[in-house]
Amino acid sequence: MRPAIRPYLDGPGYVYAERPEVIAARYGFDRVARLASNENPFGPSPAAIEAAGQSLAEAHRYPDDSMSVLRAALSARYGEHSWVVGNGMDGIIETVLRVFCEAGDRVVVSTPTFSFYGIAARGQGARVETVPRGPEFAVEIDAFATACRGAKVAFLCTPNNPTGTATAVDDVRAIAESCGDCLLFLDNAYVDFSDRDYGSLAASCDNLVIGRTFSKLYGLAGFRVGYAQVPEWLLPAYGRAATPFSGISSVSAAAAVGALQDRTHTDRTRRHVVAWRERIARECLFPCLPSEANFLMVDVAPYTSDEAVAALARDGVLVRSCRSFPDLADHYLRVSVGADWENERFLQAINSRADLA
Numbered sequence: 001m002r003p004a005i006r007p008y009l010d011g012p013g014y015v016y017a018e019r020p021e022v023i024a025a026r027y028g029f030d031r032v033a034r035l036a037s038n039e040n041p042f043g044p045s046p047a048a049i050e051a052a053g054q055s056l057a058e059a060h061r062y063p064d065d066s067m068s069v070l071r072a073a074l075s076a077r078y079g080e081h082s083w084v085v086g087n088g089m090d091g092i093i094e095t096v097l098r099v100f101c102e103a104g105d106r107v108v109v110s111t112p113t114f115s116f117y118g119i120a121a122r123g124q125g126a127r128v129e130t131v132p133r134g135p136e137f138a139v140e141i142d143a144f145a146t147a148c149r150g151a152k153v154a155f156l157c158t159p160n161n162p163t164g165t166a167t168a169v170d171d172v173r174a175i176a177e178s179c180g181d182c183l184l185f186l187d188n189a190y191v192d193f194s195d196r197d198y199g200s201l202a203a204s205c206d207n208l209v210i211g212r213t214f215s216k217l218y219g220l221a222g223f224r225v226g227y228a229q230v231p232e233w234l235l236p237a238y239g240r241a242a243t244p245f246s247g248i249s250s251v252s253a254a255a256a257v258g259a260l261q262d263r264t265h266t267d268r269t270r271r272h273v274v275a276w277r278e279r280i281a282r283e284c285l286f287p288c289l290p291s292e293a294n295f296l297m298v299d300v301a302p303y304t305s306d307e308a309v310a311a312l313a314r315d316g317v318l319v320r321s322c323r324s325f326p327d328l329a330d331h332y333l334r335v336s337v338g339a340d341w342e343n344e345r346f347l348q349a350i351n352s353r354a355d356l357a
């Protein structure tokens with residue numbers, strides 16, 4: 001006899017990028033352009049590596065339970081706020097859902113977007129309702145806010161993954177103000193690559209959580225560190241719902257503190273991303289959506305998403321098929337801004353298939 005596994009696990013799970021070693025071996029490349037996961041092509045900052053290395057000697061001790069050093073470093077860099085940190089922003093999303101959702105509660109997601117919101121919400125037994133974006137993937141403010149009323153939590157990603165498009169700060173404010181007692185989780189994983197500043201909304205919106213991550217701009221995806229601005233009233237419940245020690249290792253927390261000190265590395269990354277994102281949009285023979293992130297969504301019609309991804313893999317380029325994103329037509333791929341050689345290989349590979357476009 002075995003216990004029954006919960007039926008929600010029969011649904012679609014998280015989709016990972018294909019492993020580069022597999023593509024390299026299958027098509028005979030020494031190195032593959034890794035443009036599927038929006039990582040920082042320059043790697044972690046040397047300051048982050050140094051700080052993580054120094055922390056190893058104390059790794060027999062449990063971490064600081066309040067993560068006070070990391071939270072103080074966030075305040076020093078981004079201003080005094082009630083910060084929480086977690087095991088990636090993914091860990092924070094999960095904790096927020098644990099604070100609010102009972103089985104059967106409603107969670108609203110603006111789509112097409114990052115899949116983990118829905119997966120994590122179903123993990124709490126919540127019912128997920130998607131609200132598709134309108135033309136050019138703009139969020140339809142009234143429709144979204146209306147759907148949020150009566151829901152426990154709503155997810156809005158800006159700049160949005162996978163479209164790269166952003167929602168105006170005033171539109172986010174309008175949603176937060178008109179969605180009743182629903183908590184609005186604003187996913188700002190890519191905000192570092194945009195000129196928009198959503199952080200100031202926290203002062204006036206009492207139902208807003210703004211999630212951010214060290215995985216993209218800071219190049220610490222493997223360390224799994226996320227952070228978020230939460231309203232002060234949420235802190236005690238959040239702390240009780242979270243995994244002990246915020247689910248973060250002391251080594252990861254040290255790396256994040258080190259990374260926050262190195263403005264040279266982040267400035268260089270941002271300049272590189274902005275320059276290449278413009279160049280790819282200009283030189284790619286397939287249409288690219290306007291992006292405020294470190295990736296672009298490319299319309300590969302008449303190819304399907306999977307056909308385009310398979311064709312690029314044969315040229316040693318790993319990009320993300322957008323087939324699995326709900327409420328998105330099946331002819332898009334998402335390509336990260338990578339190192340110079342990776343972006344050049346992508347442009348050459350995609351443009352060699354533009355005869356049909």
Ligand SMILES: *Cc1c(COP(=O)(O)O)cnc(C)c1O
Nearest residue numbers: 088089090114161189213215226
């Ligand atoms: C990458 C990503 C995250 C999660 O990042 P973590 O690595 O878990 O910190 C969250 N939201 C979006 C939209 C992302 O693309």
